[in-house]
Amino acid sequence: MPVGDKPSLRVILCSPRGFCAGVVRAIDSVERALALYGPPVYVRHEIVHNRYVVDSLKLKGAIFVEELDEIPDTDAPVVFSAHGVPKSVPEDARDRHFITLDATCPLVTKVHREAEIHFRRGREVLLIGHSGHPEVVGTMGQLPPGAISLIETPEGARTFVPKDPDNLAYVTQTTLSIEDAAGIVTILKERFPAIVGPHKDDICYATTNRQEAVKRVAPLVDAMVVVGAPNSSNSQRLKEVALRAGCPYAELVQRATDLDWEKLGAIKSLGVTAGASAPEVLVEEVLDAFAQRYTLAVETMAAADESVFFPLPRPLRSEAAE
Structure with a gap:
C-alpha cells in the first residue's frame, strides 16, 4: 500500500x-602510486570504465591519456589500465625510460598467457570478443599481427576459414555474455572438433x-x-x-x-x-x-559470495615500497 x-x-x-577484485586492484594501484610518488601519475586509458571513478582520480592528480606519446618525458609513473595493453606499449615505455605499473586484471593476464602458449605450440588462435574493446586490443597485441583472428558473432564462427582445422585454439574476452560466448564456442566445436579451449573458462x-x-x-x-x-x-x-x-x-x-x-x-x-x-x-x-x-x-x-582478492602490482606493495 x-x-x-x-x-x-x-x-x-x-x-x-x-x-570486482580486478577493478579494486586497478583503482588502488593509481591511489597507491599517487601516495608513493606524488602527483602527477599518468594512466594509459581509463583505469576502469567509469566516469565517476576516473574523475575522482583526476582530482587526486591522475592524468589520463590514450597513448604514451601524449606523455612528456617524465619521472612520474605510468599505470596501464585493468583492461591490459598490447606488448608494444610496455616496449615503448621502456624505450622512453618510464616507470611503469601494470594494473592489468590478473584474469586478463591469464588470457594473454593462454594465447601465447597456443601460439608457441603452433596453433592458430581465435579470440571471441568485441572489436575495438581495450581488452580485445590488448589480447590481440600479445601476438604478432595476424596470429589471432577475432570472432564476434555466431555468423563469424560459421564462416571462419582456418589455415588448418585440426590445429586451432580459442580464448575469450573476460566480460562477455555467458550465453553468447557459449553459443559461439558450440559452433566452433561442431565445425572444428579438435579445437582447444581454456582449461578454465576465460569469462571471469x-x-x-x-x-x-x-x-x-x-x-x-x-x-x-x-x-x-x-x-x-x-x-x-x-x-x-x-x-x-x-x-x-x-x-x-x-x-x-x-x-x-x-x-x-x-x-x-x-x-x-x-x-x-x-x-x-x-x-x-x-x-x-x-x-x-x-x-x-x-x-x-x-547469487554467489565473493571473497576474491588480488594483490597490488609488486612495486606498490608496502614491503617493496619500504
Whole structure:
C-alpha cells in the first residue's frame, strides 16, 4: 500500500554487484602510486570504465591519456589500465625510460598467457570478443599481427576459414555474455572438433556472478536498472541478460540523472545491479532518486559470495615500497 503520497516500490538488489577484485586492484594501484610518488601519475586509458571513478582520480592528480606519446618525458609513473595493453606499449615505455605499473586484471593476464602458449605450440588462435574493446586490443597485441583472428558473432564462427582445422585454439574476452560466448564456442566445436579451449573458462568470476544474479531477479521485476558506463562491456551485458531473462524493461545508467522516469514511472517492482567498474555510491544515488518518488521496500537476492582478492602490482606493495 502507498505510504503518504508516494506509491510503494519493491526493490530487489542483485548481489554481487559493482566492483570486482580486478577493478579494486586497478583503482588502488593509481591511489597507491599517487601516495608513493606524488602527483602527477599518468594512466594509459581509463583505469576502469567509469566516469565517476576516473574523475575522482583526476582530482587526486591522475592524468589520463590514450597513448604514451601524449606523455612528456617524465619521472612520474605510468599505470596501464585493468583492461591490459598490447606488448608494444610496455616496449615503448621502456624505450622512453618510464616507470611503469601494470594494473592489468590478473584474469586478463591469464588470457594473454593462454594465447601465447597456443601460439608457441603452433596453433592458430581465435579470440571471441568485441572489436575495438581495450581488452580485445590488448589480447590481440600479445601476438604478432595476424596470429589471432577475432570472432564476434555466431555468423563469424560459421564462416571462419582456418589455415588448418585440426590445429586451432580459442580464448575469450573476460566480460562477455555467458550465453553468447557459449553459443559461439558450440559452433566452433561442431565445425572444428579438435579445437582447444581454456582449461578454465576465460569469462571471469565477476562477470559470471553478476549475470547469474540478474538472471534470478529479472523475471521477478517490472524493470531493471544497471548502473554502469556505456563503454563498459560487462555492464552492457547485464542489461542484455536482464531482457533475455524476462524483464520487460532494462536500462543502463551512469548516474541517477540518466533515469528515464517516463519509462520507470508506473512500475511496482524494480531490480538494481551495477557493472564491475561501478562504485556502490552510484547505486545508492539511484536508490535515493527512487526514494524521492516511491516508498521503497528493499531486499537483496544473492547469487554467489565473493571473497576474491588480488594483490597490488609488486612495486606498490608496502614491503617493496619500504
